[in-house]
Amino acid sequence: MSEVKKIATRESYGNALVELGKLHDDVVVLDADLAGATKTGMFKKAFPERFIDCGIAEGNMIGVAAGIATTGKVPFASTFAMFAAGRAFEQVRNSVGYPKNNVKIGATHAGISVGEDGATHQCNEDIALMRTIPGMVVISPADDVEARAAVFAAYEHQGPVYMRFGRLAVPVINDNPDYKFEIGKGIVLREGKDVTIVATGLEVSESLAAAEKLAADGIDAKVINIHTIKPIDEELIVAAAKETGKVVTVEEHSVIGGLGSAVCDVLSEKLPTPVLKIGVMDTFGESGPAVELIKKYGLDADSICEKVKAFVK
Structure with a gap:
């Protein structure tokens, strides 16, 4: 490979x-x-x-x-x-x-x-x-x-x-001829029926890897890349929530005010849905190698997988 x-x-x-x-x-x-x-x-x-x-x-x-x-x-x-x-x-x-x-x-x-x-x-x-x-x-x-x-x-x-x-x-995950970037439009990277994972930034690739791990455990996760957090793709988020019934947001940002909050704003108004926000909790970071910090703060594929499993089951 x-x-x-x-x-x-x-x-x-x-x-x-x-x-x-x-x-x-x-x-x-x-x-x-x-x-x-x-x-x-x-x-x-x-x-x-x-x-x-x-x-x-x-x-x-x-x-x-x-x-x-x-x-x-x-x-x-x-x-x-x-x-x-x-x-x-x-x-x-x-x-x-x-x-x-x-x-x-x-x-x-x-x-x-x-x-x-x-x-x-x-x-x-x-x-x-x-x-x-x-x-x-x-x-x-x-x-x-x-x-x-x-x-x-x-x-x-x-x-x-x-x-x-x-x-x-x-x-690099978007190097395909069908890729199209449009401000305000999310992209479905993986179809699934059990839970929707909405991610942004470097957490998109981590979420895709987590979805593969979840599949091995019998959990079929839909993965959406939200590159534009404002204006956010309300239609896609609501449709995905309706389809899977549960939503997980993943971001390399505080869980306060970021992607998770934006998704919750949409769903609380248009389709109340259980949401799990994965990101940096109410804390500051610290000095250390980037990859190790991502793991320590629960933003790597393994951590995402475990949190989604607990949320779904």
């Missing part, structure tokens, strides 16, 4: 920006002194005249991006999720969200898989924060293919977009 190809979605972001820049001369990329880590350095090398390093001043960078957007250009403002959603929240809300400026935010190093950088840099709250901003599109791609597609879709979308990318290399 050939080894599964893995790539970090932050790498995908950098590559996609270069491809986008070749096609559209209105694309401008901004960074906050992290071009090597966010991979926007690729764009800087290809288009130095369209790259702005704002230094360690994330709030100012968002303001600059908002100003650039008013000239008709399409700015991609890039930094770690902790700084984009956390430190610069006020500027994102008031300078991007409120005036509906056409700014795209590329937030890398999200979630517990930031690893050794520890709790201060492991942003498990960004989806919750960005969901609350009126009109903000929130995207959390599962792999390289999806991350690249998200960047192009963000460019085409008129209005603010927040994209969440990771540091850890993850399996």
Whole structure:
């Protein structure tokens, strides 16, 4: 069996920006002194005249991006999720969200898989924060293919977009000719009748692996990839809940305010259904190897499998 190809979605972001820049001369990329880590350095090398390093001043960078957007250009403002959603929240809300400026935010190093950088840099709250901003599109791609597609879709979308990318290399699962990315539309990756697993980001591949393990135990799990958390695919979620009767959400994010909360918002209103939320509980992370942290915080395939089994039985 050939080894599964893995790539970090932050790498995908950098590559996609270069491809986008070749096609559209209105694309401008901004960074906050992290071009090597966010991979926007690729764009800087290809288009130095369209790259702005704002230094360690994330709030100012968002303001600059908002100003650039008013000239008709399409700015991609890039930094770690902790700084984009956390430190610069006020500027994102008031300078991007409120005036509906056409700014795209590329937030890398999200979630517990930031690893050794520890709790201060492991942003498990960004989806919750960005969901609350009126009109903000929130995207959390599962792999390289999806991350690249998200960047192009963000460019085409008129209005603010927040994209969440990771540091850890993850399996490429969408490299098939039938793959289609559409903002606001979820993707059924596996059919099943006993339970629905709704996942986002790097947890999509872990959930698929968990579904295989569940099948060996006689549990038929449907797996849905929700790459767009806002606007969320309400129709698909309701249909799946109706079909299986139980829903499990899986995310590398706090269980408060993220994908799980978004799914519960939909189902509590349209089809009350038992839901199990798997994610980072009400706790901060810690420093350690990314793969070990994912396991310790119960976000690996084995842990997901055991939690789903207990929930279903």
